[in-house]
Amino acid sequence: MSLVLPGELVVDEVLPTVRAMLARExxxxxxxxxEIAAHLGVTQAAVSSYLADEQGPEGPIAGDHRTQATVERIAEGLATGGMDSYDALGELLALIREFEDRGPICDLHEEAMPALQGLGCDLCVRGTDDDLSTERETLATVRRAARTLSTAEGMAEFIPKVGTNVGMALPDPEGTHDVAAIPGRIYAMGDRVRVPANPEFGASEYVASLILAAMTVDSSLRGALNLVTDDALLDAARDRGIDPLEVDAGYDERGARLRGRFQERGAVPRVVYHRGAFGIEPVLYVLGTSAEEAASLAVSLAEAADRE
Incomplete structure (x- = not known):
C-alpha cells in the first residue's frame, strides 16, 4: 500500500490549480x-504559462464552486489593496481545511490510496481517536460479512429480487446514519452474489431500522442482513433452536412496530421474517452480535436448507 499524505495533494493539486486560477483573475x-508573479511567489515565466493556457485549470479542485469563490475574493482583495498576503493565505488555508473535511481532497486521497475507499476517512479533521477506530472496525466487519455472503456456494438462491443488504451499528447508535451497510444493495447474478461497493454509514435505512429496533431490546445485536423468506430456512433455524418471529410486512412506522413485537416477546430472536404483502416481497432477517456473525449464521442456514 502506498502512503500518500493529504499535504502532498495540497502541493501537487490544490496550489497549482489555485495559482493558475488566481493568475487569470x-x-x-x-x-x-x-505584479502577478510577485503576489503568487512564482516566476514571470510561470505566470505567462498560466495565461497561455486557453482552457484553464480543470479537475475536482478547479470545478468546485468554493475554489472559484475563494479565488475571486483573493484576486479582488489583492488587486484593490484590500487584502495583503497574510489575508490571502488565511483565505486559502480556510479553503483547504474545508476541502479536507469530506471534500475534493478526500476524493483525491482515496484515488491515491485505494485502501481508504469506503472508510469515510476524516483523519485530517479529527485525527486518530477511539470513535474513529470503532467506525473503521465496523466498516471492516461489514465488508468481511459481505465477502462471506458473496463467496458462499448456493447463497444466490436466497437473495431476494429486491437485493440483500448487510449492516452493523455502532455501539451506541443515534440513528440510521450510525449503521454501516452496502450502498446499492447486494444482488444475485446467476448463481453468484455480487457486492457493488464498499460499506458506508447511512447506506441502508431498511436494514438499519431493524437493527435499531432490535438494539432497544438487546443492545448486543448490532448486525443483521436480509434474505428471501423460505420455509427451508425457517426449518433450518428451528433445528438450531431458534424460534423465528413473524412480523408485519408494511413499511409504515416500521421501526416502532418492530420494537413493539420484540418487546412483546421480551427478546429478539436471531431470525425474523414476514410473508410479504401486495408489492412487498417476503423477507427473512438474520441477526447477530456483528455483521459477520449474522452472515455466518445466514450461510449456515442456507447450507442446511439447500440439503433438504
Whole structure:
C-alpha cells in the first residue's frame, strides 16, 4: 500500500490549480505579469504559462464552486489593496481545511490510496481517536460479512429480487446514519452474489431500522442482513433452536412496530421474517452480535436448507 499524505495533494493539486486560477483573475483586473508573479511567489515565466493556457485549470479542485469563490475574493482583495498576503493565505488555508473535511481532497486521497475507499476517512479533521477506530472496525466487519455472503456456494438462491443488504451499528447508535451497510444493495447474478461497493454509514435505512429496533431490546445485536423468506430456512433455524418471529410486512412506522413485537416477546430472536404483502416481497432477517456473525449464521442456514 502506498502512503500518500493529504499535504502532498495540497502541493501537487490544490496550489497549482489555485495559482493558475488566481493568475487569470488578476490578469483580468489589469495587473501586469510581474505584479502577478510577485503576489503568487512564482516566476514571470510561470505566470505567462498560466495565461497561455486557453482552457484553464480543470479537475475536482478547479470545478468546485468554493475554489472559484475563494479565488475571486483573493484576486479582488489583492488587486484593490484590500487584502495583503497574510489575508490571502488565511483565505486559502480556510479553503483547504474545508476541502479536507469530506471534500475534493478526500476524493483525491482515496484515488491515491485505494485502501481508504469506503472508510469515510476524516483523519485530517479529527485525527486518530477511539470513535474513529470503532467506525473503521465496523466498516471492516461489514465488508468481511459481505465477502462471506458473496463467496458462499448456493447463497444466490436466497437473495431476494429486491437485493440483500448487510449492516452493523455502532455501539451506541443515534440513528440510521450510525449503521454501516452496502450502498446499492447486494444482488444475485446467476448463481453468484455480487457486492457493488464498499460499506458506508447511512447506506441502508431498511436494514438499519431493524437493527435499531432490535438494539432497544438487546443492545448486543448490532448486525443483521436480509434474505428471501423460505420455509427451508425457517426449518433450518428451528433445528438450531431458534424460534423465528413473524412480523408485519408494511413499511409504515416500521421501526416502532418492530420494537413493539420484540418487546412483546421480551427478546429478539436471531431470525425474523414476514410473508410479504401486495408489492412487498417476503423477507427473512438474520441477526447477530456483528455483521459477520449474522452472515455466518445466514450461510449456515442456507447450507442446511439447500440439503433438504
Amino acid at each position: 488578476l490578469a483580468a483586473r489589469d495587473l501586469t505579469q510581474q
